[in-house]
Structures are given as C-alpha cells and as structure tokens.
Amino acid sequence: MTHVLDDLELYAVGALPADRSDAVAAHLRGCASCRAAAGEIAEVVAALADTVPLREPPADLKDRILAAAAEDVRRQRRAVRLPRIPLDPRMLAMAAAIVLLLGFDANQTLRLQAVQAERDEYERGLANVALGGRTWYMAGVDQWKGSGGNLMQPASGKPAFVVFHDLRPLDQGQLYALWLIAPDGKWVRGASFRPDAERIQMVEIGQELAGFERCAVTVETSSTGKREGPVVMQSRIAPPSQ
Amino acid sequence: MTVERDDNVLAEALAARDLSALSGLYDRYGRVSYTLAYRILGEPEAAEDVVQDAFLAAWRGAGTFRRERGNVRSWLLSIVHHRAVDVLRRRTAFRPAPLEAADHTASELDTAEEAARNVERGSVRAALETLPEAQRRTIELAYFGGYTQSELAELMGVPLGTVKGRMRIGLQKMRRVLGAVR
Numbered sequence: 001m002t003h004v005l006d007d008l009e010l011y012a013v014g015a016l017p018a019d020r021s022d023a024v025a026a027h028l029r030g031c032a033s034c035r036a037a038a039g040e041i042a043e044v045v046a047a048l049a050d051t052v053p054l055r056e057p058p059a060d061l062k063d064r065i066l067a068a069a070a071e072d073v074r075r076q077r078r079a080v081r082l083p084r085i086p087l088d089p090r091m092l093a094m095a096a097a098i099v100l101l102l103g104f105d106a107n108q109t110l111r112l113q114a115v116q117a118e119r120d121e122y123e124r125g126l127a128n129v130a131l132g133g134r135t136w137y138m139a140g141v142d143q144w145k146g147s148g149g150n151l152m153q154p155a156s157g158k159p160a161f162v163v164f165h166d167l168r169p170l171d172q173g174q175l176y177a178l179w180l181i182a183p184d185g186k187w188v189r190g191a192s193f194r195p196d197a198e199r200i201q202m203v204e205i206g207q208e209l210a211g212f213e214r215c216a217v218t219v220e221t222s223s224t225g226k227r228e229g230p231v232v233m234q235s236r237i238a239p240p241s242q
Numbered sequence: 243m244t245v246e247r248d249d250n251v252l253a254e255a256l257a258a259r260d261l262s263a264l265s266g267l268y269d270r271y272g273r274v275s276y277t278l279a280y281r282i283l284g285e286p287e288a289a290e291d292v293v294q295d296a297f298l299a300a301w302r303g304a305g306t307f308r309r310e311r312g313n314v315r316s317w318l319l320s321i322v323h324h325r326a327v328d329v330l331r332r333r334t335a336f337r338p339a340p341l342e343a344a345d346h347t348a349s350e351l352d353t354a355e356e357a358a359r360n361v362e363r364g365s366v367r368a369a370l371e372t373l374p375e376a377q378r379r380t381i382e383l384a385y386f387g388g389y390t391q392s393e394l395a396e397l398m399g400v401p402l403g404t405v406k407g408r409m410r411i412g413l414q415k416m417r418r419v420l421g422a423v424r
C-alpha cells in the first residue's frame with residue numbers, strides 16, 4: 001500500500017485536484033497511521049479559522065438550522081429516501097437493518113446514505129449482525145419475484161423487524177400481513193401494513209421470534225383475524241436456541 | 243482538555259439524533275463557522291447558507307465522526323471549509339482578495355471558555371505571522387482563497403513541488419508553535 005503522507009497538507013487545505021483528493025480519502029479509510037497524521041494536520045488547519053477576526057452570524061441562523069434538522073427527523077420518520085446507486089437490493093435491506101442496529105430506534109425509518117457513505121460503519125454493522133444479531137431473507141414468489149425482506153433479530157434486545165425492499169403496491173382494501181409460524185402449524189400475525197411506495201420499508205414485529213420456525217408474508221383484506229390470502233414471500237427461521 | 247471531552251460527548255449525542263446536541267454544537271462553533279465561511283465567500287447570504295448546510299451535514303453525518311481523524315472542531319470546520327470552497331469555485335468571476343483585511347466585528351466575551359479561546363486566537367494569528375511570507379501566502383491562498391495546488395503554482399510562479407513543500411513546512415511549523423503555546 002502506498003501511503004499518502006506527502007499529500008496530507010494539501011488534502012487538509014482542500015488544494016488537491018478532485019481525483020487525487022478522492023484517492024487520499026479512500027486511502028485514509030483503510031490506513032490508521034495516515035489517518036492519525038491527517039487528524040493532527042486537520043487540527044492545525046482548523047486553527048487557521050482563528051486567524052480571522054470573529055464575525056457575528058445573524059441571530060436567527062441557529063433557529064433556522066435547528067428547524068431544518070427537526071424537519072429532517074420528521075421526514076426520516078415518514079420515509080426512507082434511497083440514493084440512486086445501483087446496489088443489490090438484498091444489500092440495501094441489510095444496510096437499512098444495520099443502521100437500526102447501530103442505534104436508531106427500531107420504529108424509526110432511516111437514511112441509507114449514512115451507511116453507504118461510510119464503509120467502515122457498514123462493516124462494523126455487519127460485524128454486529130454476525131456477532132449477535134440474526135437475519136433471515138424472505139424472497140418474493142410468483143408476481144412478487146424481485147420483492148423481498150430481511151427479518152432481523154437484533155442482538156441488543158430491541159424488537160425484531162423486517163426491512164422489505166421493492167414491495168409491490170396493493171389494491172385498495174388490501175394489506176400485507178406478516179406471520180410467524182410455529183412448529184405445530186399455528187400462524188401468529190406479527191404485523192399488518194400497507195406498502196408505502198418507497199423502495200425500502202421497515203416493519204416492526206410485535207411478537208417474540210422464539211418458538212417459531214417460519215415467517216411469511218401474505219396479502220389480506222383485514223388487519224386482524226386468520227390468514228386467508230396467498231403467501232407472497234417466506235423463509236425458514238432457525239429454531240430457538242434454548 | 244475539558245472542551246475536547248465535552249465535544250466528544252456532544253458528538254455522541256449528535257449521532258444519537260439529539261437536537262439539543264446540535265444546539266450545543268452551534269453555540270460552541272456557530273460563530274467561528276460563520277467567520278470562516280464569510281472570510282472565504284465575502285458576503286453574508288452565501289456564508290449563512292454554507293453554515294446552515296454544514297451544520298445539517300454534521301447532523302446527518304454525525305455517525306461518521308471519528309476522533310482519530312481530528313477533533314470535533316476540526317471535523318466541523320472542515321465541512322464548513324469544504325462547502326464554502328465549493329461555492330467559491332463555482333463562482334467563476336469573484337474571489338475575494340485572499341489577503342484583504344477582514345473587518346473586525348467585536349464579539350462580547352460571555353464565558354471563561356470563550357475568553358481562553360480568544361487568547362488562543364491571538365496565538366494562532368501570531369503563529370501564522372511567524373512564517374516566512376511565501377509559506378504564509380501559500381497557506382492563506384489555499385485555505386481562504388480556495389486555490390488548488392496547480393493554481394497556486396501558476397499564481398506564485400513556482401513548481402508544484404515548491405507549493406507542496408511550502409504548505410508542508412508552513413503547517414508543520416505552525417503546529418510546533420501552537421503546540422508550544424497550548
């Protein structure tokens with residue numbers, strides 16, 4: 001690996017050409033020693049701002065920033081916006097799940113840019129999943145081919161949830177039901193929901209996974225009651241460990 | 243350093259989507275961020291937009307903050323700087339003269355922390371002034387003027403390697419001087 005120590009000063013003041021700057025940034029993500037050097041230089045460079053006499057920002061700037069951030073939170077709760085990056089949808093669903101495991105509330109939808117922008121965060125998330133959390137992928141069948149969802153059981157004791165991708169829209173009056181199926185064939189409804197037209201949709205499960213061996217999604221006309229509609233995706237889930 | 247410890251707490255709260263942490267971050271660095279953006283862009287509206295964008299970017303990307311890549315202050319100011327220079331480069335016509343005297347806006351000292359910060363500001367200015375003219379100009383033209391290495395080479399009539407060397411030696415020297423006063 002070629003280190004980038006030589007370019008760190010120019011990088012820190014933003015004077016490198018874009019392609020070189022990108023290359024340095026990429027190297028820094030993977031090299032702890034260059035990163036440490038870059039951190040020290042960044043602090044000296046940031047001190048340059050102190051050579052300018054302080055200037056008072058307008059009094060309402062803070063309120064505008066806080067209002068925009070609050071709006072950001074509301075919007076995130078409503079929907080997930082996807083970056084227009086071609087990516088395996090299963091990975092997207094996984095990425096979405098990982099953001100949750102990294103500290104978002106499970107009932108909050110999320111912003112995927114954060115994970116994708118920062119690869120090490122993503123890797124840390126994968127490690128988290130591997131270390132303690134569990135995940136099972138449900139693939140769509142028939143007309144639902146191309147749809148799917150990751151059932152996630154966080155290690156942290158947070159409730160289980162599913163991150164769906166590419167859910168087909170439904171007719172008026174229809175909804176999706178998520179089921180957990182016990183070894184004795186009993187179906188327990190974990191959630192009922194309408195597709196929200198976003199590419200990724202997260203659904204929380206109001207039900208412990210322990211004791212179930214399969215999960216499935218059906219199309220129903222009622223948010224309560226027994227399963228009646230067709231299965232559109234499903235997966236086996238491992239039996240409880242105890 | 244307690245400022246730094248507080249900052250790390252702030253960064254964690256920010257990553258946990260705590261709006262009061264964003265408010266705290268602004269209280270601490272809003273003014274220096276605006277000062278920097280204004281210095282680069284030379285006018286208030288653009289500087290306000292840049293500061294707003296930068297704080298929102300920090301808010302959205304707080305999870306990407308890494309202590310090992312500099313402290314919270316340098317992380318935030320690098321976002322401000324990056325955005326301000328972006329805006330500057332998109333304007334083809336106007337670049338404020340990098341060495342123009344910035345006008346002074348008095349700021350009241352409301353906390354001990356800020357008073358200490360002001361002493362430090364004085365020492366940073368002094369540190370920059372200890373540099374030979376060529377090094378100081380190279381640093382200022384790049385950081386405040388948004389000049390790239392090849393523009394600097396052309397402007398100053400020196401090879402790229404000289405630009406790189408001046409930048410490197412100048413910043414290393416500043417670091418030593420600042421390290422000595424801190």
Ligand SMILES: [Zn+2]
Nearest residue numbers: 003004031034
């Ligand atoms: Zn390296």
